[in-house]
Each structure stands twice: as C-alpha cells, then as structure tokens.
Amino acid sequence: xxxxxxxxxxxxxxxxxxxxxxxxxxxxxxxxxxxxxxxxxxxxxxxxxxxxxxxxxxxxxxxxxxxxxxxxxxxxxxxxxxxxxxxxxxxxxxxxxxxxxxxxxxxxxxxxxxxxxxxxxxxxxxxxxxxxxxxxxxxxxxxxxxxxxxxxxxxxxxxxxxxxxxxxxxxxxxxxxxxxxxxxxxxxxxxxxxxxxxxxxxxxxxxxxxxxxxxxxxxxxxxxxxxxxxxxxxxxxxxxxxxxxxxxxxxxxxxxxxxxxxxxxxxxxxxxxxxxxxxx
Amino acid sequence: xxxxxxxxxxxxxxxxxxxxxxxxxxxxxxxxxxxxxxxxxxxxxxxxxxxxxxxxxxxxxxxxxxxxxxxxxxxxxxxxxxxxxxxxxxxxxxxxxxxxxxxxxxxxxxxxxxxxxxxxxxxxxxxxxxxxxxxxxxxxxxxxxxxxxxxxxxxxxxxxxxxxxxxxxxxxxxxxxxxxxxxxxxxxxxxxxxxxxxxxxxxxxxxxxxxxxxxxxxxxxxxxxxxxxxxxxx
Numbered sequence: 001x002x003x004x005x006x007x008x009x010x011x012x013x014x015x016x017x018x019x020x021x022x023x024x025x026x027x028x029x030x031x032x033x034x035x036x037x038x039x040x041x042x043x044x045x046x047x048x049x050x051x052x053x054x055x056x057x058x059x060x061x062x063x064x065x066x067x068x069x070x071x072x073x074x075x076x077x078x079x080x081x082x083x084x085x086x087x088x089x090x091x092x093x094x095x096x097x098x099x100x101x102x103x104x105x106x107x108x109x110x111x112x113x114x115x116x117x118x119x120x121x122x123x124x125x126x127x128x129x130x131x132x133x134x135x136x137x138x139x140x141x142x143x144x145x146x147x148x149x150x151x152x153x154x155x156x157x158x159x160x161x162x163x164x165x166x167x168x169x170x171x172x173x174x175x176x177x178x179x180x181x182x183x184x185x186x187x188x189x190x191x192x193x194x195x196x197x198x199x200x201x202x203x204x205x206x207x208x209x210x211x212x213x214x215x216x217x218x219x220x221x222x223x224x225x226x227x228x229x230x231x232x233x234x235x236x237x238x239x240x241x242x243x244x245x246x247x248x249x250x251x252x253x254x255x256x257x258x259x260x261x262x263x264x265x266x267x268x269x270x271x272x273x274x275x276x277x278x279x280x
Numbered sequence: 281x282x283x284x285x286x287x288x289x290x291x292x293x294x295x296x297x298x299x300x301x302x303x304x305x306x307x308x309x310x311x312x313x314x315x316x317x318x319x320x321x322x323x324x325x326x327x328x329x330x331x332x333x334x335x336x337x338x339x340x341x342x343x344x345x346x347x348x349x350x351x352x353x354x355x356x357x358x359x360x361x362x363x364x365x366x367x368x369x370x371x372x373x374x375x376x377x378x379x380x381x382x383x384x385x386x387x388x389x390x391x392x393x394x395x396x397x398x399x400x401x402x403x404x405x406x407x408x409x410x411x412x413x414x415x416x417x418x419x420x421x422x423x424x425x426x427x428x429x430x431x432x433x434x435x436x437x438x439x440x441x442x443x444x445x446x447x448x449x450x451x452x453x454x455x456x457x458x459x460x461x462x463x464x465x466x467x468x469x470x471x472x473x474x475x476x477x478x479x480x481x482x483x484x485x486x487x488x489x490x491x492x493x494x495x496x497x498x499x500x501x502x503x504x505x506x507x508x509x510x511x512x513x514x
Contacts, residue, residue, distance in 0.1 A: 011359070013356070013357050013358055013359065014356030014357060015353060015354075015356065015357055015361065015365065015366075058356045058357070058358070059358060060357070060358035060359055077358050077359075078358060079358060079392075079393075079394045080488075081393065081394050081395060081396070081430050081491070082394025082395060082396060082398070082400075083394070083396065083398060087396070094452070097452035097453060097454065098450035098451060098452040098455070098492075099452075100452075100455075100484065100485065100488040101396070101488050101491055101492055102427075102484070102487045102488045102491050103393070103426040103427045103429065103430035103431075103491060104423055104426050104427060104487065105484065105487070105488065106358070142359060143359075145359065145360070145419075145422075146358075146359040146360040146422060146426070147360060147421075147422030147423030147424070147425065147426045148423075148426070149423060149484075149487075150480075150484050171478050171480050171481065172477060172478055172480070172481040174454075189480075189481065189484060191480060
C-alpha cells in the first residue's frame with residue numbers, strides 16, 4: 001500500500017501506551033529488524049523485540065504508520081535533563097565530556113524506517129523517503145509543540161546523509177563519530193524551527209496535519225483485527241467500507257456507531273487476538 | 281501516593297518559593313501555578329502552589345492528590361501535557377468540577393520535568409480563558425516555561441542534603457570554553473567565529489551551561505562559573 005501521506009503520525013507516551021500496546025509491539029519488532037539484523041548494532045533482542053533500559057523510563061515514541069495502520073517508522077524522545085542515552089550508553093561519542101543538559105533540548109534515538117516493507121508494498125524509494133520525511137516532520141512538530149528548541153540525535157552515517165538529502169541537514173555535531181557494532185554512530189544537532197519544518201515539508205511535499213486521529217486509528221485496527229480473525233467470511237469490500245465509515249466519523253459517537261455497524265456485518269466482538277505488549 | 285506537603289518549604293533562600301510562582305504567573309500571564317516533585321534519593325515529596333487557600337484546603341480534604349491526573353499521570357509524559365488530553369479520565373472531571381466552584385478553570389497544562397538521578401517533577405499552570413485564547417497563550421509561553429519549570433525543580437531537588445553533596449555541575453570543555461570567552465567580553469557571534477562553530481551551537485551550549493549552573497541569564501552563569509573556579513575572571 002502506498003502512503004496517503006497525511007495524518008499518519010502517532011505519538012505514544014506513558015499516558016496512552018495502554019491504548020496502543022499492539023502498535024508498540026510492532027515498533028519493538030521493527031527496531032529489532034533494523035538495529036539488530038540490518039545495522040548490526042550491539043542491541044539486546046529478546047523474543048524478536050529490541051527493548052532497552054530507556055524504554056522503561058517512559059519515553060515518547062513518534063511512530064509512522066502506513067495506509068493499513070502498520071508501523072513503518074519510529075523514533076524515541078527523552079528529555080536531556082533526565083537520564084538519556086548520550087549521558088549513559090553513548091558516552092563514547094562525547095569523548096568523556098559531560099552531555100548537554102537543557103529543558104528545551106530533547107534527545108532523539110532509534111530513528112528507523114521499515115525500508116523492506118515500504119520497498120515491497122509501496123512505490124519504491126519515493127515511498128521510503130516520504131515516510132522518513134513524515135517522521136521527521138512529526139517529531140520536529142511534536143517537540144516544537146512542547147516548547148523544545150533543539151534536538152540532539154544519535155544516528156549512523158547513512159541517516160546523516162538522509163538528513164542532508166532531505167533538506168534537513170544538522171546544523172552541527174557534538175563529540176566524535178565512533179564505531180557501534182557493524183556501523184558508526186554520531187550525535188547531530190537539529191533546531192526545531194518553523195523554517196526547518198517548512199523545508200522538510202516542502203522537500204517531501206507534505207501538507208496539512210500529519211498527526212493521526214487516535215480514536216479512529218484504534219477503531220480501524222480493531223475492525224482489521226476482527227475481520228482477520230474470521231478470515232474468509234468478510235470481503236475486502238466490506239472491510240474497506242467499514243474503514244471508510246470510521247474515517248468519515250467526526251465524533252466519538254460516530255466512531256462508536258461505525259464499530260456497531262462492524263459488529264453487525266462481521267459478527268460480535270471477541271477477545272482481541274493480537275498479542276499486546278507494553279514496556280515499562 | 282503520599283499527601284503532598286503544600287507548605288512553603290523554602291527556609292534559607294531570600295525569596296519564598298510561592299513568590300517565585302507568583303512572579304512566573306505574572307511574567308507569563310497565568311492565573312496559578314503548582315509544582316510537585318519527588319526526590320528519588322531521599323524519597324521526599326515537595327509541593328508548592330499559589331492557589332487560593334480555600335481551594336488548597338478543599339483539595340487536601342478531598343484527597344484530590346490521589347486522583348488528580350495533572351499530577352502523577354502527567355509527570356510520566358515527555359512532552360507538555362495540555363489538560364484537554366486528560367479530560368476523559370474520571371479524576372479530571374471530579375477535580376475540575378470542584379475547581380470551577382473556586383473560580384479555577386480547566387484550561388491549563390503540565391510540564392513534566394526529569395532530573396539526572398531519576399527525580400521527577402511536574403509544573404502545572406492554569407489560566408481561565410477561552411480555548412482559543414489558551415491555545416495562543418500556550419504556544420507563546422511553553423518554551424520559556426520549560427526552562428523555568430526545570431530551574432524550579434532543580435532548585436527544590438538541591439534542598440535535599442544528599443543532593444547538595446552531589447551537586448557540582450558537570451560542564452563540558454566546550455561549555456567552559458564558551459563561558460570563558462563570554463567572560464572575556466565576546467558576544468555570542470564573536471564566540472562562534474573564534475571557535476569556528478555556528479551561533480546556534482554557541483547558543484545550545486550556553487543554554488545547557490546556564491541550566492547546569494541554575495542560572496537564568498548568561499551573566500549569572502558566568503558569575504557562578506567563576507565562583508566555582510570553572511573559568512577564570514578576566
């Protein structure tokens with residue numbers, strides 16, 4: 001499926017992670033594929049999921065979804081005033097120097113995009129670039145809404161080139177580039193200015209609000225998981241119709257009505273079949 | 281959750297903490313501000329508010345600290361929590377229904393603060409006004425309030441005996457170098473040219489240095505760095 005390109009970004013933090021357990025689980029699996037398998041970073045993978053100590057500190061995740069609400073990109077944010085990766089595990093990058101600490105500076109780590117899925121289901125490289133830029137816009141806008149002025153991000157040289165190519169070049173770097181497993185890691189500085197956000201939006205042709213409606217997202221995922229569990233009995237047209245009903249809903253009541261309709265067309269709701277997982 | 285100590289805990293500082301909250305409210309056009317924080321090292325809870333006494337009493341009497349989602353719940357967030365995000369939680373309606381009887385609105389936000397030792401705090405502000413007014417005020421003040429919230433938190437955390445022992449701010453060589461050039465009378469632009477880094481890089485390091493030194497302004501940070509022997513007076 002191609003990306004519609006609007007309203008595909010979800011922010012999950014300690015306040016709503018109980019609602020989005022399935023999405024978080026998909027995200028931890030994506031991180032395992034990217035950082036463990038593809039990049040060969042020295043990360044701990046258990047049961048196909050990459051989860052570290054910082055995932056237990058209530059970080060915020062900015063997550064990119066495709067048209068079918070699958071996780072295709074993610075990044076993790078933590079305040080630099082509290083425990084964060086550069087202060088601890090990435091201290092090699094800082095060459096023994098104290099980390100920056102500021103209320104208006106966030107750290108971003110674990111930026112990744114599911115290139116395999118997007119290359120397979122989308123329109124190739126363009127879809128990957130689009131998903132990457134959308135995640136950048138989403139994370140910059142989320143930070144900016146919290147009054148954050150700059151982001152320090154731990155990335156590999158490939159991501160560094162991606163940033164430069166997307167008209168989103170870091171304005172500076174802190175510390176040194178160091179070896180991390182099969183690849184190298186470095187810390188880059190990005191401002192969360194309106195100018196930068198506008199540049200990335202213009203580069204990728206992203207217009208309008210990028211943030212997903214959380215209620216509609218949950219409803220769509222519930223309907224999909226339900227129809228998948230009664231496979232064979234539900235036609236693609238019915239599923240498509242139900243999804244459209246949810247997307248057309250503008251109030252909580254209308255979403256409930258759409259779910260009730262799904263109930264009638266697909267059958268009564270059973271226990272969720274997807275395994276949910278919540279860190280922390 | 282243990283009941284909050286709503287009293288003013290400041291005893292050796294020149295300015296009462298409540299006064300600090302009053303000043304912040306005046307500066308940012310807010311009605312009331314509240315801070316609560318947990319020091320994970322000695323497990324003490326500090327709370328300071330400048331709400332009217334009647335509301336404070338009612339709040340504690342009703343045990344609202346146990347159900348108020350703008351406290352424990354919001355402290356776990358990374359981003360600023362606009363209270364519209366909490367409206368669906370049962371406790372919110374209960375607390376803010378009563379609050380409105382005391383003339384306190386529900387347009388507000390909580391800024392979560394995290395300290396280096398796992399200590400957490402939350403700085404909440406409220407302003408009774410229309411949604412539209414609130415949105416524009418919020419966008420305007422959030423960045424500035426972030427810094428004040430962290431300074432306020434750090435200041436209270438330093439009160440703990442253990443914390444003050446540990447508190448020799450760790451500045452990087454870059455931060456000290458920049459402060460040293462500022463002490464020598466150079467502007468931020470000058471410093472950028474001298475060190476061949478962008479002005480934005482100078483600024484991000486200065487902001488970090490100010491915060492580590494508990495300073496609101498750069499001259500204050502320079503004075504403190506000199507006082508602590510981190511840089512030389514020139």
